[in-house]
Amino acid sequence: MRRSTNTVVTHKVVTHKVVTHKVLALGFIAVSSLTQLAGNQLMAQEEPFQTVITPAFSPVTWERLVNASDEPDNWLMYSGTLDSQRYSKLNQVNKDNVSELELQWAYQIPVIDRAETVPVVVDGIMFITEAPSNVVAVDARTGGIYWRYDHVLPDDLRICCGRNNRGVAILGETLFMSTLDAHLVALDARTGNLLWNKEVADYKQGYSKTEAPLIVKDLVVTGIAGGEFGIRGFIDAYDPATGDLVWRTYTIPGPGEPGNETWSGDSWKTGGAATWITGSYDPELNLVYWGTGNPGPDWNGDVRLGDNLYSDSVMALDGDTGKLAWHFQFTPHDVHDYDAIQIPILADITYEGSERKVMMWANRNGFYYTLDRETGKFLVGKPYATQTWAEGLDVNGRPIRVPGMEPTYEGILVSPPIVGGTNWYSPGYSQDTGYFYVTAFDGEQEFFKRDEEFEVGARYTGGGGRYTQPMDAFHSSIRAIDPVTADIVWEFPIQPRSSAGITTTAGGLVFTGSADGFFFALDASTGEELWHKSLGARVHAAPMTYAVDGKQYVTIAAGNVVYTFALRE
Amino acid sequence: MGLNSTTRWKWLLASATLAVVLSGSFSEIPFGFISGTLIGTLIGTPANAEDGGNLYNTELDVTQGRSYFERQCSRCHGFDATGNDETGAPDLTGRLNRASTDVGIFDILRNGIAGTAMLPVSATLPDTQIWQLVAYINSLSADPANIQLPGNAVAGMELFTGKGDCDSCHMISGKGGRLGSDLSFVGDRRDPEELVSDLITPTKDVEPRWWRLRITGRDGTVREGFRMNESSFSVRIMDTDENLWSYAANQIETYARVTDSTMPSFAQTLTDSEVDDLVAYLFSLRKEI
Numbered sequence: 001m002r003r004s005t006n007t008v009v010t011h012k013v014v015t016h017k018v019v020t021h022k023v024l025a026l027g028f029i030a031v032s033s034l035t036q037l038a039g040n041q042l043m044a045q046e047e048p049f050q051t052v053i054t055p056a057f058s059p060v061t062w063e064r065l066v067n068a069s070d071e072p073d074n075w076l077m078y079s080g081t082l083d084s085q086r087y088s089k090l091n092q093v094n095k096d097n098v099s100e101l102e103l104q105w106a107y108q109i110p111v112i113d114r115a116e117t118v119p120v121v122v123d124g125i126m127f128i129t130e131a132p133s134n135v136v137a138v139d140a141r142t143g144g145i146y147w148r149y150d151h152v153l154p155d156d157l158r159i160c161c162g163r164n165n166r167g168v169a170i171l172g173e174t175l176f177m178s179t180l181d182a183h184l185v186a187l188d189a190r191t192g193n194l195l196w197n198k199e200v201a202d203y204k205q206g207y208s209k210t211e212a213p214l215i216v217k218d219l220v221v222t223g224i225a226g227g228e229f230g231i232r233g234f235i236d237a238y239d240p241a242t243g244d245l246v247w248r249t250y251t252i253p254g255p256g257e258p259g260n261e262t263w264s265g266d267s268w269k270t271g272g273a274a275t276w277i278t279g280s281y282d283p284e285l286n287l288v289y290w291g292t293g294n295p296g297p298d299w300n301g302d303v304r305l306g307d308n309l310y311s312d313s314v315m316a317l318d319g320d321t322g323k324l325a326w327h328f329q330f331t332p333h334d335v336h337d338y339d340a341i342q343i344p345i346l347a348d349i350t351y352e353g354s355e356r357k358v359m360m361w362a363n364r365n366g367f368y369y370t371l372d373r374e375t376g377k378f379l380v381g382k383p384y385a386t387q388t389w390a391e392g393l394d395v396n397g398r399p400i401r402v403p404g405m406e407p408t409y410e411g412i413l414v415s416p417p418i419v420g421g422t423n424w425y426s427p428g429y430s431q432d433t434g435y436f437y438v439t440a441f442d443g444e445q446e447f448f449k450r451d452e453e454f455e456v457g458a459r460y461t462g463g464g465g466r467y468t469q470p471m472d473a474f475h476s477s478i479r480a481i482d483p484v485t486a487d488i489v490w491e492f493p494i495q496p497r498s499s500a501g502i503t504t505t506a507g508g509l510v511f512t513g514s515a516d517g518f519f520f521a522l523d524a525s526t527g528e529e530l531w532h533k534s535l536g537a538r539v540h541a542a543p544m545t546y547a548v549d550g551k552q553y554v555t556i557a558a559g560n561v562v563y564t565f566a567l568r569e
Numbered sequence: 570m571g572l573n574s575t576t577r578w579k580w581l582l583a584s585a586t587l588a589v590v591l592s593g594s595f596s597e598i599p600f601g602f603i604s605g606t607l608i609g610t611l612i613g614t615p616a617n618a619e620d621g622g623n624l625y626n627t628e629l630d631v632t633q634g635r636s637y638f639e640r641q642c643s644r645c646h647g648f649d650a651t652g653n654d655e656t657g658a659p660d661l662t663g664r665l666n667r668a669s670t671d672v673g674i675f676d677i678l679r680n681g682i683a684g685t686a687m688l689p690v691s692a693t694l695p696d697t698q699i700w701q702l703v704a705y706i707n708s709l710s711a712d713p714a715n716i717q718l719p720g721n722a723v724a725g726m727e728l729f730t731g732k733g734d735c736d737s738c739h740m741i742s743g744k745g746g747r748l749g750s751d752l753s754f755v756g757d758r759r760d761p762e763e764l765v766s767d768l769i770t771p772t773k774d775v776e777p778r779w780w781r782l783r784i785t786g787r788d789g790t791v792r793e794g795f796r797m798n799e800s801s802f803s804v805r806i807m808d809t810d811e812n813l814w815s816y817a818a819n820q821i822e823t824y825a826r827v828t829d830s831t832m833p834s835f836a837q838t839l840t841d842s843e844v845d846d847l848v849a850y851l852f853s854l855r856k857e858i
Contacts, residue, residue: 112684114657155689160644162656162686228644448648450639457691459641464648472777472799473828494801516800529818532802 054137054146054190057123059172062217066283072506073547075121078167078212080544083346084280085429086503088545092552093567094507098521098531100568104553105143107136107562114540115557116164118212118426118501120175121546126555127170127189128562129212132163133179137192141548143564147192151179158206158457160228166278166541167212169220171240176220178209184222184238198243200224204457206231212278216288216319219246223275227293227339230270230460235279235290235315237322247322251275251292251310259309267304270454272296273311277341277424282357285374286319289346289359293339299407300335300449300462307332312340314361316376326376330363331399335406336389336447337418337465338365345429345436346373351484360483362427362438364420365389369397370483382486384479385421386442389414407447407463417445418465426501426542428510430524435480435489437502437510437524443467443474472496478512480527490527500556501542511554513539519556519563535563623671625700626707634705637698645686650709656686662709664757664856674703711760718761718849720842725850728843733835735847741854747811748795749832750779756855764848768839771832781827782806787820796826 058064060076068076072089080086093101109115113131120127126140133151138144157163157180168175174195175187181203186195200222201207206229213222219237227233233251238244251273253259260268272295279290295304295311310324312331317324331338345360351370359373366387370379378397390399405414421440428437445465452462476497480489500513509530510522519539520532537559545554555564625634639648645658652660659666667682668674678699681689690699729735738749745752759767766773782804783793792814794806804824805815835844 113686156692157688159686159688448639450636452640459644461640461644464639464643466648470777472780495799514801518801520802529802534800534802 052147052191054125055123056190057125057173060122060170061172062215065171065215072545074123075119075544075546077120077169077214078118078278079280079343079426080503082214082281082283084278084343084426085345085347085431086426086501086542086544087429087431088503088505090505090545090547090552091507092547093505093509093545093554095509095523095530097567098507098509101521101531101533101554101565102568103533104141104564104566106564107138107143109560109562112560113163114538115560115562116166116210116541117557117562118167118542118544119555119562120168120170121544122170122189124548125189126546127168127175128557129165129167129177131165133165133177133181135168135175135177135187135192137189140546140553140564141551143562149185149187149192149194151177151183151185153179153181154203157181157203157208158226158229159208160225160459164210166210169213169215171215171220174240176213176215176222176240178211178213178222180208180210182207182209182224182226184209184213184220184236184243186220186240186243196243198238198245200236201226201231205229206457206459209276211276214278214281214288215240216281219319221279221281221288221290223277223279223290225274225276227272227274227276227296228298228459228461229457230296230454231272231274232269233271233273233275233292233311235275235288235317235322249315249317249322249324251313251315253309262306262309264303264305267308270296270460271304271308271311272298273308273313274339275341277343280344280346280359281319282346282373285357287325287373288317288319288322289344289373290315290317291340291342291344293341294334294337297452297460297462298335298337299447299464300451301333301406302449303462305333308334312338312365314340314344314359314371314376316373328369328371328376328378328397330361330367330369330397331365334365335449336365336414336416338363338416338420339423340364341424342422343424343426344373345427347429347431347483349434349483351379358483360427360429360436360481362422362436362440362481364416364423365399366416366421367393367399368436368438368481368486369393370486371397380484380486383421384438384481384486384488385440386415386444387421388444407449409449411446411448411466413444413446413468415444416441417443417467418447419443423499425499426503428502428504428512429483430504430510432506432508433480433524434483435524436483437478437480437504437512439476439498439500439502439512440479440491441474441476441497443497444469476514478502478510478522478527480510480524492522492527492529498539500539503543503545503554505545511543511545511556513541513543513556513558515539517558519543519558519565533565535559535561537561623675623700623703623707625697626704630701630704631708633698634701634703634708637702638705641690642702650706658686661706664710665706671700671703671707674706675699678702713756713852713855716761716852718845718852720845720847720849722846722849722853724843725846725848728839728847729850732843733839733847738832747807748809750776752851752854754854754856756852759851761848761852764851765844767832768835768844768847770836771830771834775828775830779830781831782824783827784814784816784824785822786816787822789822793827795831 068081109130117129136148137146182201207226237246252271274293295308313329359371361369366385368384369381389405425439449463476494477491479491494514498514502512535558539558541557543556645656650661736745738746780796794808798805
């Protein structure tokens, strides 16, 4: 275990922890004094080498984050890099040897839920978030625990869809995490000590937070969940040192602002448009790109006539001020819960003979889009999953609706189902193949409409959906899409579905998983299966890869466990 | 929430009932009746239900409970309460695993289930509305005690092993075949109407577990059997001789799903009264509480 007495002395930690650490360094086993929390105590008894401080690491500067793809040994943010390609330059594990991957270690999350976390790795230290809103720091080579932070939550949370947390952001030596009670916390990455705890919004009004924040220069940019509770969505930027709010951009314009007229009456006040998945950032254009969720109430559009800007959109915001530069709305006046909370993938590609800065987006509504990310102009788009609600996209990328597909009181069958052609599952992009990869679902569902009065803090969805066939009747696929043509290049079928994200590597690989518990690697060029392993529980997170001491690891959360693989030695 | 017409009516009923009870022995008043109904109605104080049945079970209560359910619960449990694979929330239309009484359901709604995604209802929600929700959840599954069936269960039991020959495929309490579902507790998951439909039109809505797969291997051999497992990377079937065959995806040339049922329809082979008898027997097959 790497440990430096020097570090202990110089690093700012609370007194009793320093003492404990010195005791350990002297060789005594002082298990009972290691921890303050009961949960920790259990861990400590099981893991005699547990410490309360990580080894020293080089602070994660903004410059490192901008150039994260050049240090592939580390996975410095939720989507790997600011462009969210989830493409790693590591190639020790590659098409020729991926079949030799074997388990190195497993970390069991103590709170039983369904892990959606993507760990961050810095210089051999891994930070894993857990349900409901906890963090643990482990040795990325062994899974051995350094410290854990348990966030205390109130009993009366309003959360829509499970007690999840998807990951941390890191800047300098500080971690930032969203919590289910709609707070943003800052932790000392060396010790897990709480630095500040900021209320972003009132959880009693239905706000919550699950997404990993995004560092943009000297700001912590973060979204909000609660689209099923009649909230008004926003994207915030906080001062990393103090937790002070620097800017807030609402995803629904207020009175007098352009776009407010796309909401009938006062419906803008309760229009949702949550921002519950991490966005991306282009340092050259200084634009933050963030997806927005469904308008509320989800399935009854009668009370919010109009296009409902900027729900179901991507918003491009100035990185310093949060000012809206442009927007693109995928699903105007959505009545099917087709959130645009996918992660924007940014890449520079040759399109119709010229280099274009583009954004790739496979939307929950069943369509894939390539946009110009300087202007928001629509370039090309086609369905990538079964859809029956639109005849196609017009020249501006606006859907041409099939009449009569709105939810009814009796129910009407529409594809995609509520869960979408895809959902929040991270897509991937390979710099080698130039393909975009997405987890796609071909399903259908009966959509219902209900009349509901808005009540603060109560669900405000106006209906719901029901499957008319067993889930096993449907199919999912990993689909590779050419962003120039929006055509599907290959697909790999999954039974019956997947909610896993995707990571690509310079080893020619696509890593992803399935709901029937498999973690697997495909050939990024052809979709051919190269390796699979049953992990015994649903993969509901995205993989990530990193290296320590010259050895490449691949990590995935499945069920309640974080598994790490590497090549057989 | 104010006293709307429904709750006021309930309160009148409660007063009347209370008066009757008071005329007897005071100790007979169920505690939960007072705390859950009277106090809950009047001042909306959250309280644990400890005893007493649900007084809020009229059709109107069920409708209101359903309305609340669709709004607050359907995201996880499904719009028809049959559960949701995406959220892992259980089916509420059959026997409940966590509660066997109205009070048990009430307590779960009021308190949630610690350590799971099942959160309590809003602390300010009046008990009356929780009882309406209980009424709705109860309405999703018939109480067997209230069901009178025309058939004779004893005669049905004889048909099961006799003329119906059901036991050549189905097992009950360890006796019978493996080529159909185990029916030991079929009364817990199928109501009498569904059982009639199962016997008359068995091919309607076959559970994926009883689909069959027809597989052509790389060597050209064709095999068909029950779909024991179909994952992203392998399948396993059981043929009619109860042999299991496993295939890795790369050993399969082609395969097809057969989603009708291997079970024959009994529309012609049994009389209506024999079907009634068989249904009466099958519906009696339930776990004892």
